[in-house]
Amino acid sequence: MVEIAEGCTLDSLPPMIRLVLQGRAAALDAAAGALGLDAVPPLLRAASGAGGQALRLGPFELMILPALGSRAGLDAALAALPHSLVDVSDRHVGFVLEGARAADILAGLCPLDFAPSSFPVGMVTRTLLDKAGAAIWRTGAQTFHIEVWRSFAPYVEAQLREVGRGISFSLLSV
Amino acid sequence: MSGVFRLAGRGRIDPSRPVAFRFDGRLIRGYAGDTVASALLAEGRHLMGRSFKYHRPRGPVSAGSDEPNALIGVGEGGRYTPNLRATQVEIHDGLVAVSQNRAPSLRFDIGALNTLAAPLLPAGFYYKTFMWPRGFWDKVYEPLIRRAAGLGRAPEAPDPDHYALHYAHCDVLVAGGGPAGLAAALAAGRMGARVILCDENAEFGGSLLADAYSRIDGLTAMDWVARMVAELERLPNVQLLTRCSAFHYGPHNMVALNQRLTDHLAMPPADMPRERIWQVRAREVVLAAGALERALVFEGNDRPGIMLASAARTYLHRYGVACGRKAVVVTADDAAYRVALDLAEAGVKIAAIADLRPVPGGTLVEAARARGIRILPATTIQRAHGHLRVTGAELAPVGEGGAVGKGRAVACDLVLMSGGFTPSLHLHSQARGALRFDDALGVYLPGEAIERVRSAGACRGVFALDAVLRDGVAAGLAAAGGENGPEWRVTRQDAPGTGGFAGALPRRGPGHLALAFVDFQNDVTAKDVKLAVREGFRSIEHVKRYTTTGMATDQGKGSNVNALAIVSNVLGRRPEEIGLTTYRPPYTPVTFGAFAGHARGDQFDPLRLPPMDGWARARGAVFEDVGQWRRARYFPRAGEDMAAAVARECRAVRSAAGIFDASTLGKIEVAGPDAAEFMNRFYVNAWTKLGVGKCRYGLVCRDSGFVYDDGVVGRIAADRFHVTTTTGGAAGVLNMMEDYLQTEWADLDVWLTSVTEQWAVIALQGPRAREILAPLVDGLDISAASMPHMTLREGSIGGVPMRLFRVSFTGELGYEINVPSGQARAVWDRVWQAGAACGLTPYGTEAMHVLRAEKGYLIVGQETDGTMTPGDVGCGWAVSKVKPDFIGKRALALPAMNAPDRLQMVGVLTDDPLSMLEEGMQLVAAAHIPAPTSAEGHVTSSYFSPALGRSIALAMVKGGRGRMGTGLYAPCLDGPPLKVTLVDPVFYDPEGARLNG
Amino acid sequence: MLLIDCPYCGPRAEIEFAYGGEAHIVRPAADVSEAEWEAFLYLRDNTKGVLAERWRHSHGCGRFFNALRDTRTDRFLAFYEIGTPRPETGEAA
Known part of the structure; x- marks a missing residue:
């Protein structure tokens, strides 16, 4: 646990399997079924099933974090449907930013509104962290899972630390 | 109390907390709450700076951000900041401030000789005079002029502070914390709306901080402010920002604020940002920017000791400072009478009130009369006397028809002027709102808005305090969508009265030599503006550029309306026919540090490091930037220069083998049943017949027929292609593919995934490449017979999944080993060890370029410039002759393209x-x-x-x-x-x- | 910074988007005349008023979509999906 501001930690996530599924509704439905979900999560929402987690990043796109060893089920469920399923496990590096000031720190780099009413728990979206593309997933009231392309990770980590350095001196209340 | 002009028991400074700072090396004592200007004025000192062009001695005209004269440099070393307004710089122990644009000293300035030459330095003087000989401009004239003119110097040391940025979102942003702003914020805040209230001053209150007369709900204005602020502070949905200027109003209600966090602190905490930019996206904006008093334009109006009447009132009530002992008040409105009354009550002698109006009347005028103050109706000020400080005013009667009679001298050490109040329209205008001229008030007011913005209070011409509070509440309610707001009863207030004056004051005699300043900061006189009009400049925008009026760091806050009126008078046209110059951001100057924010030094731009960057650094590689990537350019050995290292690397590749990190190549996985059809439509090449496991050089044109990008494409499966692009073209090619796929060919079942960073690429090139690689690839047969040039195989290398391409950008036998980037370094190390016995040599981008040029391989972007066809660069063979359509096909058939x-x-x-x-x-x-x-x-x-x-x-x-x-x-x-x-x-x-x- | 209402993701700041030029430009078949091809490539209206234009939510869902924007004020009048007709707004183009 690395504290980057009072009561706020930033940690790198260990390697994990990440798959990008693109296709029409039938393919997304089939994948949701294979993951044990009742339905495809709505746009910009994440859902968790026995087979893994699905992050709906676009109308025709899911990022899937399969539970260990469950890719085979996905492939089988999708076999008869037009789709593209691509392993991007190594394309990304994941971080967890957690703490009372986590949303404030993100607001130093990102023009999204992180108020719980605008960005509730379970919401996920691609956006920008300053000049780097990133996907931000609110996994808890004060916890964010951040995915960035591997080569941008040092830049994003340093930017988060820089914002964290000054964040204790602001009274950010709205 | 220190400072002979300090009045005990007055002001909002804290007499229990003395503060010492230095100005031009001299120790000055003041109190917590003082500005540099108020502390110097408390010592009786008005002289604070020298002017831009004539080096005239100058003192503060105002008490706020509109100050044009008292510009100082503050801080030392990397923290030195030039051109700060002494009227805004809060003092703290150890503060170091210096005056500007003077040599050798502020009191004796050699450059002041310019003022003697003023008759020779009219508007456009530089343009007209320094034309000959032609070569002299660069080498002689410009350096001389630059040295003589100008304000502060730029800091030379790196800025040691850090700066922050914060994106904020709110329902209602209120810009300005005076009576209208406080009322609006409270009305909206009580509705539960997310509210941000900002004010450029150290405390909220605006004009009320200098108002000792008005009473609201029985409270003094300042006590009422304290009560409002206390309630706002208790509301969790309200963000209060002081020392925070709204300086830019962008489209769709994105307003930029500049918050100054540390400059007022003697010992700021170590990691505290010096400033923070707030980028506020507001559903609704309430502008409560107030109004600025106008100066009067008369001969010598820039002498130290001549200031706006409202400024003297602010120094009295906010800082407990009397700006002089004996004042002459020159006014065209009633507000200055209240100032005269307050000053008289504080012990300042009022020598006279010269009122430009023929028959001044009303309660304030009567009150002044009752107090025995001499009132001179229909009287102008012909000129002011004095040099480093005003010593007297020549007051002259204005007869019917505007003829000015003989004046009489009145001794004084303070001249207070009031030409009426100009509503601050800057933010409304930046938001592209229309302006309309109000005949009754004689000023411009906000007209129709484009953004979701409304103005409240003095900035839209509402001046009476009770009306201002109601206006603020109404604006706050409308912005927050409510109906019932707070009400307050104003139990005592001044009536706003009528009057006001804009333009040059009437004078006796032609005044050829008179220096009556319109724009103090840029030393523009009434004569300059008149001359510009006589020389044919009719548009106010042209007059502005020719004379530079309104172009200084104060953005013409105090001068624009006077300049407009002068032009209007000379042309005999109404002001609204002439228009107003465009208001431009920033409202007040913002430091470069604040603009840079987090993006400075190494963090200015993302630095993307390829997977083998650490290995290359350990080998002492020399790097080059390729877009955002940092790539190893060459690997010098001891004693080698670039030429020697590159030559050695090239020879190694041609004679043995070289290893190269090609990971930055763009990679896109094209997958789906229609993948081949998509490739056929997108590339100039034909793809249908490319077998699985085969590669082909692909060329992308735009529909203009010009080459856009290139790269090797491998067919992984019938419905799956592994596409490579140039390093710089990766994002552009993917965007172009998505464009055609989503907007032209939405019927195709094919999808695109960027895998640039999924696959690291280790290029192994040279006659011994196969010999090195063969034992490593877990039994895969890579013999020439089984894996010829331009083929690919999926397999593994030491257990790591691999896509192996037999391709070459060097002309040698070569492979590009694609492995997941998280495991690439381990694979690289294994290949490196295996190659040691074969003379394997790392090479960089420079050798790569030499090797490909020896083979005549083009680089898109180097040989091409966006106007080259495939045929131009010798790739006509790649263009399919049989496909019915592809991007660029029609254009390539144009005669000019052939x-x-x-x-x-x-x-x-x-x-x-x-x-x-x-x-x-x-x-x-x-x-x-x-x-x-x-x-x-x-x-x-x-x-x-x-x-x-x-x-x-x-x-x-x-x-x-x-x-x-x-x-x-x-x-x-x-x-x-x-x-x-x-x-x-x-x-x-x-x-x-x-x-x- | 414009606030752009992506039909899929909702209102987002302009920096998440890439501009895509004028919308509803039909790409002709490959057998059209030179003049028609030139018009497709290079001729645009440079509208002062309501312009139909393309945007891509490149740092979001990645989708292209169309918008109607008044180029005099930057005010958006509508956002709509690719392939759907230009909405009637009642305002002159």
Whole structure:
């Protein structure tokens, strides 16, 4: 646990399997079924099933974090449907930013509104962290899972630390 | 109390907390709450600066951000900040401030001789005078003028502070914390709306901080402010920001605020940002920016000791400072009478009130009369006397028809002027709102808005306090969508009265030599503005640029309306027919540090490091930036320069093997049942017949027919392609693919995924590459027979999943080993160890360039410039003749795209094998052609080729392929032209025997 | 910074988007005349008023979509999906 501001930690996530599924509704439905979900999560929402987690990043796109060893089920469920399923496990590096000031720190780099009413728990979206593309997933009231392309990770980590350095001196209340 | 002009028991400074700072080296004492200006005024000192052009001695005119004169430099070393307004700089122990634009000292300034030459320095003087001799401008005139003119110097040391940025979102942003802003914020805040209230001052209150007369709900104005602020602080949905200026109003209600966090602190906490930019996206904006008092334009109106009447009131009530002992008040409205009454009550003698109006009347005028203050109706100020401080005013009667009679001198050390109040329209105007001229008030007011913004209070011409509070509440409620707001009863207030004056005051005599300033900061006089109009400048925008009025750091806050009125009078046209100059951001100057925010130093831009960056750094590589990537350029050994290292790396690849990190290549996985159809439509090449496991060089054109990108494409499966792009083209190609897929070919079942960073690429190139690789690939047969050039295999390398391409950008037998980037370093290390016995050598981007140029392989963006067809660069063979359509097909059939004299890619050899051409050199037909002439072509790549032992170059030459063996000349800047011969661009192994080895 | 209402993701700041030029430009078949191809490539209206234009939510869902924007004020009048007709707004183009 690395504290980057009072009561706020930033940690790198260990390697994990990440798959990008693109296709029409039938393919997304089939994948949701294979993951044990009742339905495809709505746009910009994440859902968790026995087979893994699905992050709906676009109308025709899911990022899937399969539970260990469950890719085979996905492939089988999708076999008869037009789709593209691509392993991007190594394309990304994941971080967890957690703490009372986590949303404030993100607001130093990102023009999204992180108020719980605008960005509730379970919401996920691609956006920008300053000049780097990133996907931000609110996994808890004060916890964010951040995915960035591997080569941008040092830049994003340093930017988060820089914002964290000054964040204790602001009274950010709205 | 220190400071002989300090009045005990007055002001909002804290007399229990003395503060000492330095101004021009001298120790000055003040109190917590003082500004530099108020502390100096408390010592009776008005002289604080010298003017821009004439070096006139100047003192503060205002008490706020509109100050044009009292500009100072603050801080030391990297923290030195020039051109700060002394009226805003809060003092703290240890503060170091200096005056500007004077030498050797503020009191005696050699540059002040300019003022004697003022009759010779009218508007446009520089343009008219320093025209001859022509060469003198750069070397003589401009340096001299630059030294004489100007304000503060730029800091020279790096800025040691850090700066922050914060994106905020709210329902209602209220800009300005005076009575209207406080009322609006409270009305909206009580509704539960997310509210941000900002004010540029250290405390909220605005004009009320200098109002000792008004009573609200029985409270003094300042006590009422305290009560409002206390309630706002208790509301969790309200963000209060002081020392925070709203300086830019952007589209769709994005307003930028600049919050100053540490400059007022003697000992700021170590990690505290110095400033923070707030980018606020507001659903609704309430502008409560107030109004600024206008100066009067008369001869000598810039003498220290001449200031706005409202400023004297602020110094009295906010800082407990009397700005002089004996004041003359010159006014065109009632508000200055309240100032005179307050000053008189505090012990300042009021020598006279000269009122420009013929019959001043009303309660304030009566009150002044009752107090025994001498009131001179229909009286103007002909001139002010004094040099470093005003010593007297010449007051003269204005007769019917405007004729000015003989004046009489009145001794004084303070002249207070009031030309009425100009609503602050800056933010409304920045938001592209319309302005309308109000005849009754004689000023511009906000007109129709485009954004979701409304103005409240004095900034829209509402001046009476009770009306201002109601206006603020109404604006706050409307913004927050409510109906019932707070109400307060104003139990005592001044009536706003009527009057006001804009333009140059009437005077007796022609005044050819009179310096009556319109724009103090840029030293623009009434005479300059009149001259500009006489010389034919009719548009106010042209007058502004010719005279520079309104172009200083105060953005014409105090001068624009007076300049407008002068132009209006000279032209005999109404002000609204002349218009107003555009208000531009920032409202007040913002430091570069604040704009830079987090993006400075190494963090200015993302630095993308390829997977083998650490290995290359450990090997002592020299790097180059390629877009955001940092790539190893070459790997020098001890004693080697670049040429030697690159030559060695090239020789190693041609004689043994080289290893190269090619991971930055763009990679896109094209997958789906319609993948081949998509590829057919997107690339100029044909893909249907490319077998699984095979590769092909692909070329992308735009629909204009010009080459856009290139790269090798491998077919992984019937419905899956592994596409590579150039390093710089990766994002653009993917975007272009998505564009056509989503908007033209939405019927296709194919999807695109960027895998640039999924797959690291280890290029292994050279005659011994297979020998090194074969034992590592877990049983995969990579023999020449089973895996020829331009094929690919999926497999593993030491258990790591691998896509192995047999491709070459060097002309040698070569492989590109694609492995997941998280495991790439381990694979690289294994290949490196395996190659040690075979002379395996790391090479960088420079050797890569040399090796490909020896083979005549083009680089898109180097040989091409966005106007080259595939045929121009010798790739006409790649363009399918049979496909019904592809991007660029129609354009490539245009006659002009096939003209024989198009630029075509050729090789170029200098006649002297050791002479080097430079990239970008023009090629011309003869050794000596007088300029200007048109070029036959230009050099695109130039290297020393170790394989050939001579220089080689690639060039684009008109009809070049038909001119092989002929000569051209490359003119040089520093010597005779180089004679060159056009040759085939493939310099090395033209049969490709090595490639297919 | 414009606030752009992506039809899929909702209102987002302009920096998440890439501009895509004028909308409803039909790409002709490959057998059209030179003049028609030139018009497709290079001729645009440069509208002062309501312009139909393309945007891509490149740092979001990645989708292209169309918008109607008044170029005099930057005010958006509508956002709509690719392939759907230009909405009627009642305002002059």
